[in-house]
Amino acid sequence: MIQIDNLNFGYKKDKLLFNNMSMKLSPGHIYGLLGKNGAGKSSLLKNMAGLVYAQSGSLSVMGFDPAKRQPGLLAQICFIPEELYLPSVKIDSYVKANAPFYKDFDHAYLSTLLAEFDIPANNKLVNMSYGQKKKFVIAFGLATQAKFIIMDEPTNGLDIPSKAQFRKIMASALTEERVIIISTHQVRDLDNLIDTIIILDDSKVALHASIDQITDKLCFKNIRNLDETVIYSEPSLSGYNALLPNYHQEDSRLDIELLFNAVITDKEKLKPIFN
């Protein structure tokens, strides 16, 4: 559904943020986009939504070139940015002005989501707290019924009950026709929601694998002593949290933070395992 080939992109001509980047996203999945600060997570999402333009390479989103910003595609994209700029109007007028751009807009679903998120209906959007604004934008975005959902740090600013609410809403929002991609640093918020992980590092995709593929090849466990089979480890209370090749077909639980640190520290060690 989304195909990126040899994408070159940078904000300055002499400094590329993405160098010949390629990836493919298929419907029915929630992708977790991870990377250090400045790795280009938001820039990649903006490329996909047609908000910035690549120097070269090709990008196809549901058959469209997002850079052309055709209405047929824009009606199918829900983009939740990290920084929000909302007009000084109440929810009603915002919905009245913006919902008509989406032919399948589901008003009943919007009301349900607003109630679940506990968002006051009569306040002006600008006067709401950051978390409330964020929840409103998420609710509106999902109610558009768009097929391509892009979220940049969606759980930032959400209070504790809202995070659980968000996970429930996202679990129900994933359909077989939808692609959901979420960039985040708060991996613990989204741990069990993501089914495929994409890690950006050094202007490239350092890892792109489903959780099943990862836990098929790697084993995450707590061990008392380190040995030469350990790929990466971090000290813990009872020894080490370690990443090992999955020699014994164990079904361990993926530790995204450990995997991320392993990839960032030593990409070369993991490459042969996934190729």
Added chain:
Amino acid sequence: MEFRDNKAIYLQIAEYVCEHILLGKWKADEKVPSVRELAVELEVNPNTVMRTYELLQNKDILSNKRGIGFFIAEQAVKNVKNYRKVQFMDEELPVFFRSLYLLEIGFEELQNRYQSFVKETFTNP
């Protein structure tokens, strides 16, 4: 539901379903929550729940009636016991034995504890 740290989520969800069956909350031939319903309840990716349901279908614990949903299989209780027993023997018992050995706990003490545990936990006054 609280997920533990070390075990794959789809297996932890399988345990959750199995426990519901053993405790009689979900009975033979009853429909279980849909993949989406359980995913929402547990706040996990629906693909993960799907993997759980496929695993339990292979173990003849759930049966898939196309277009209707997943149901508790007729022999579910028996099959859950077999499945969980193998898991218990392979995974939990070695940890338990290790503690027994290190703490020098005898089988007699253990048996008394076990009997009063069963009495307190599983018999209704």
